[in-house]
Amino acid sequence: MACCPKSIIEDVLKKHDKITHVYFVACGGSYAGLYPAKYFLQSEAKDLIIGHYSSNEFCHATPKALGKDSIVITQSFSGTTPETVRAAGIAQEVGAASIAVTFDAESPLAKNADHVVTYGTTKEANDNGHAKALWLAVEILNQIEGYAHYDAFMASYEKYNEIVPVAKEKFAPTAKAWAEKYGEEKLIYVMGSGPNYGVTYSYAICLLQEMQWIHSSAIHSGEYFHGPFEITDKDVPFIMMMSTGRTRALDQRALDFLHRFGEKIMVLDNEEMGLNALDSNVAEFFNQIFTAALLDMFYMDLCEVRKHPRPTRRYMWKLKY
Amino acid sequence: MACCPKSIIEDVLKKHDKITHVYFVACGGSYAGLYPAKYFLQSEAKDLIIGHYSSNEFCHATPKALGKDSIVITQSFSGTTPETVRAAGIAQEVGAASIAVTFDAESPLAKNADHVVTYGTTKEANDNGHAKALWLAVEILNQIEGYAHYDAFMASYEKYNEIVPVAKEKFAPTAKAWAEKYGEEKLIYVMGSGPNYGVTYSYAICLLQEMQWIHSSAIHSGEYFHGPFEITDKDVPFIMMMSTGRTRALDQRALDFLHRFGEKIMVLDNEEMGLNALDSNVAEFFNQIFTAALLDMFYMDLCEVRKHPRPTRRYMWKLKY
Numbered sequence: 225m226a227c228c229p230k231s232i233i234e235d236v237l238k239k240h241d242k243i244t245h246v247y248f249v250a251c252g253g254s255y256a257g258l259y260p261a262k263y264f265l266q267s268e269a270k271d272l273i274i275g276h277y278s279s280n281e282f283c284h285a286t287p288k289a290l291g292k293d294s295i296v297i298t299q300s301f302s303g304t305t306p307e308t309v310r311a312a313g314i315a316q317e318v319g320a321a322s323i324a325v326t327f328d329a330e331s332p333l334a335k336n337a338d339h340v341v342t343y344g345t346t347k348e349a350n351d352n353g354h355a356k357a358l359w360l361a362v363e364i365l366n367q368i369e370g371y372a373h374y375d376a377f378m379a380s381y382e383k384y385n386e387i388v389p390v391a392k393e394k395f396a397p398t399a400k401a402w403a404e405k406y407g408e409e410k411l412i413y414v415m416g417s418g419p420n421y422g423v424t425y426s427y428a429i430c431l432l433q434e435m436q437w438i439h440s441s442a443i444h445s446g447e448y449f450h451g452p453f454e455i456t457d458k459d460v461p462f463i464m465m466m467s468t469g470r471t472r473a474l475d476q477r478a479l480d481f482l483h484r485f486g487e488k489i490m491v492l493d494n495e496e497m498g499l500n501a502l503d504s505n506v507a508e509f510f511n512q513i514f515t516a517a518l519l520d521m522f523y524m525d526l527c528e529v530r531k532h533p534r535p536t537r538r539y540m541w542k543l544k545y
Numbered sequence: 546m547a548c549c550p551k552s553i554i555e556d557v558l559k560k561h562d563k564i565t566h567v568y569f570v571a572c573g574g575s576y577a578g579l580y581p582a583k584y585f586l587q588s589e590a591k592d593l594i595i596g597h598y599s600s601n602e603f604c605h606a607t608p609k610a611l612g613k614d615s616i617v618i619t620q621s622f623s624g625t626t627p628e629t630v631r632a633a634g635i636a637q638e639v640g641a642a643s644i645a646v647t648f649d650a651e652s653p654l655a656k657n658a659d660h661v662v663t664y665g666t667t668k669e670a671n672d673n674g675h676a677k678a679l680w681l682a683v684e685i686l687n688q689i690e691g692y693a694h695y696d697a698f699m700a701s702y703e704k705y706n707e708i709v710p711v712a713k714e715k716f717a718p719t720a721k722a723w724a725e726k727y728g729e730e731k732l733i734y735v736m737g738s739g740p741n742y743g744v745t746y747s748y749a750i751c752l753l754q755e756m757q758w759i760h761s762s763a764i765h766s767g768e769y770f771h772g773p774f775e776i777t778d779k780d781v782p783f784i785m786m787m788s789t790g791r792t793r794a795l796d797q798r799a800l801d802f803l804h805r806f807g808e809k810i811m812v813l814d815n816e817e818m819g820l821n822a823l824d825s826n827v828a829e830f831f832n833q834i835f836t837a838a839l840l841d842m843f844y845m846d847l848c849e850v851r852k853h854p855r856p857t858r859r860y861m862w863k864l865k866y
Contacts, residue, residue, distance in 0.1 A: 244592075255771070266608060267608055268609055269610065271565075271610070278738075280794075281767050281792055284791045285739050285791040289592070305771075418606050429768065430772045434773070434775045439760065440762065444599055446572070446602050447573055450755075451574070451755040452750050452754045452755070453860055454754060454756075454758055454860060455754045471606050477866075480866075485860070540774075545774075545798075
């Protein structure tokens, strides 16, 4: 049944002697949607073992450690992604706790899960896959190891809904202007780091490659200087996602270089957009959710400029593969 | 001092009550060089906690769990990458075992390490960063949890040297022909999965973006159908890395699609090139090392066709950043 993260994890811990492993498993945008949860636990947990897999790799090269001491969190909006449905089924077969994050509580994915967290069923800004999976991760840490900033996190989770509309209004002119100026480009790079890297990835592969057929790649700000920076030029467009928190220094260094040798740069700065209104102990973990909300608005501008509506595909939904 | 993986891990386990966490930390090509080791442990270990970080992210957002029960394995050919040198230093400061994989046993990185594994000092095919880090990972698993295929791995590690020259001769005509035909392309995608994903990444960011200024992105074969496949077209070049082992099915599915809608495709098939001469229980873990050796040859063809020698840079070594 669909329920809230707190009681789900309480229930899992009643039914399992112990939980030592947490696996996040999904494809594409949903794989990225699990990133803030994975990032949070890898950063904050002392003893938990964390894995993050694209579903079909998890199905074919299942980690040997998967078993009854594991939680497997899957995500798919429709709940029909075949590889993810199978991954949740594998979790159940070995006695792991299978938790699905999905829009549809009656979907095939939900049927392969012991617990379901729904998202996208309301208009609240925090009712999305990234946020719900992160909340699950926070519950896991708090209930298993304890989390000093649990109350701050929960308060920020609510407060987040207030800051998004304000930020959208603030970012709108930048987004629209950049889309109008560079919307016809054939290649756009996307850069970010740390808590923002999941949305860096999903923006490149889903919003640009998949939905707009624009060539793209996600570049990690810390990796930029170890390869990709050599393709920087005044003709090469970049979307730079400036995070707040511990890895902002990485983003800043990359942005400084971009400003020296690039020209077609759009900056989305989460500090400037007001993310720091959240408690400083937890604001960092909301970077991706916030960035995604703001970039989605930019994406709609792109659709308009390019006269290429969101659901346009050449292969998906049209043929078998 | 520079030494061999087996005795290094024996020594670490003498000096530390227990080892629960293993972190792999490096930048760019070396970050990718640690991938087979990380993939092996994440797949095979039952209780070890594994992390894989770009160095500056590790330095700025250091995981809370890092401490005296941790091993930190860093890698840098020159041993001078500042972020990686600092990461090894952080490891030492908190009492973790700091192991450096580097060409230069006297480098700054080596000075921040308790143990050093050198590579690139001989002409042997297995004397490279990917292979040495993997060997360390195998020693860690075998000495801490036990590894059923340890002897098979060590035998394959030696046998690997015999299969590489044969494979190079076999792959040479394909590589040369493709470089001559498509060497002037401005964008080339690289695709692979599972044990091969590290080299997919490094080929895109180091060999293509950094050294040839060709736009590129690494695509995971399992993620291809969840975004990137929409940019497939007869004009878009792809290098497809076919692995042997459990995730080959993912690569095959992607390749089948590429053959339907793409034309400029180079396939490097590790099974066809003879990787299966290694023991079937461990061959999979050699995919990346093998792929990298063969693609390096292709890269030299590319340098020739493009009249763009390997050490050509526009920013690196030329300015401060």
